[in-house]
Amino acid sequence: MNKIRGIKLLGIGIVLVIIQSFLQQYDTFREIYSKYVGYLVPVIYAFFITIFLEPIVTIIEKKLKIRRILAVLLTIFLVFVLVGIFIGIIAPQVIESIKDLYGKLPAMQGRLEKYAGELIEYLKRKGLLLMGDDEIKASITKFIKENMKYLQDFGISVLWNIVWWGIALTKFFIGFFLAFLILIDKEYFVRFINNIFSIIFEREKAKSIMVFLGESREVLLKFVWGRIIVSTAVGIITFLVMFLSGTPYALLSGIMIGVGNMIPYIGSIIAGAIAVLLVGLAEPFKLIFLGLAILIAQTVDGWVIGPKI
Numbered sequence: 001m002n003k004i005r006g007i008k009l010l011g012i013g014i015v016l017v018i019i020q021s022f023l024q025q026y027d028t029f030r031e032i033y034s035k036y037v038g039y040l041v042p043v044i045y046a047f048f049i050t051i052f053l054e055p056i057v058t059i060i061e062k063k064l065k066i067r068r069i070l071a072v073l074l075t076i077f078l079v080f081v082l083v084g085i086f087i088g089i090i091a092p093q094v095i096e097s098i099k100d101l102y103g104k105l106p107a108m109q110g111r112l113e114k115y116a117g118e119l120i121e122y123l124k125r126k127g128l129l130l131m132g133d134d135e136i137k138a139s140i141t142k143f144i145k146e147n148m149k150y151l152q153d154f155g156i157s158v159l160w161n162i163v164w165w166g167i168a169l170t171k172f173f174i175g176f177f178l179a180f181l182i183l184i185d186k187e188y189f190v191r192f193i194n195n196i197f198s199i200i201f202e203r204e205k206a207k208s209i210m211v212f213l214g215e216s217r218e219v220l221l222k223f224v225w226g227r228i229i230v231s232t233a234v235g236i237i238t239f240l241v242m243f244l245s246g247t248p249y250a251l252l253s254g255i256m257i258g259v260g261n262m263i264p265y266i267g268s269i270i271a272g273a274i275a276v277l278l279v280g281l282a283e284p285f286k287l288i289f290l291g292l293a294i295l296i297a298q299t300v301d302g303w304v305i306g307p308k309i
Contacts, residue, residue: 045175050182051217052224053079057183072183076176093251111281226309231261233305234268234297241293247286249278257294261301268298 053075061071182189190210197206235258242250253275260271272294279290 042171042174042178045172046178046182049175049179050186051221053179054183054186055221069184072180075183076180090251090255094255227262229309230301230305231258234258234261234301237297237300238293241296242289245286245289245292247279247289247293248282249275253278253290253293257297 053072056075056078057068057071060066060074061068064071064074066074193213194206194210197209200206201209235254238257239250239254241247242253247253256271256275257268260267260269263270275290275294276287279286
């Protein structure tokens with residue numbers, strides 16, 4: 001008992017020393033954090049990959065009655081196959097849409113300037129124009145050109161940052177490898193974490209913390225998988241309505257709105273606004289079908305799929 005108490009006091013002392021050092025050497029700690037935090041990224045990936053794959057591993061292990069390592073390997077193989085199929089089907093279409101959009105940027109810029117000019121003339125006829133029309137036109141033209149330039153620069157930067165994407169992908173694969181090791185002997189890691197809490201806190205307190213972490217994991221899994229199912233349905237419905245009506249950028253808009261739906265409240269609004277801008281610049285009369293697609297998708301989400309999940 002005295003040994004445990006001594007370890008607790010030592011741990012508290014170390015924490016206090018770290019806090020004091022942080023307050024006295026804030027700039028040094030910030031530099032160390034910015035320089036070495038990247039090494040923790042694979043561990044974070046491994047943590048979340050383990051959380052999401054563990055239920056699948058458990059199901060495969062019990063249903064097929066195979067060894068744990070085979071269940072883990074089969075789960076990871078299925079994940080990579082599904083991701084590969086998704087990329088093989090979706091990626092070429094998305095790339096084609098982006099190339100088409102990138103090629104139409106000059107025409108879209110001219111169309112925006114035309115719409116802006118027509119709006120200024122309308123306000124001028126109605127006597128609602130409070131500033132000189134030449135100044136407004138110049139400001140709008142400058143704004144459009146600058147933002148189109150940012151869009152072009154973004155496309156170029158994506159191509160030039162292939163090395164950065166490669167490094168990020170490498171960290172992700174390292175996270176998968178660490179998750180593989182954890183999943184093979186997950187009971188050991190659970191006991192390890194439990195022992196750490198038992199050393200820092202009392203045994204009953206450590207048990208309560210482990211129960212809380214288990215419940216939090218269940219809530220996180222249900223929430224994320226629920227959002228994935230709902231968002232996938234929203235994206236598919238949006239794509240189908242736009243595709244069947246011949247609306248441009250159907251797949252790109254469906255993916256954007258589906259992904260945006262993962263972010264509560266503002267995600268769908270931002271994705272919808274971008275889709276409206278793209279379709280409006282390409283074929284303004286098709287905006288009614290885009291609106292219909294979003295309306296149907298959100299209705300299904302709010303009244304059918306969402307409540308059940």
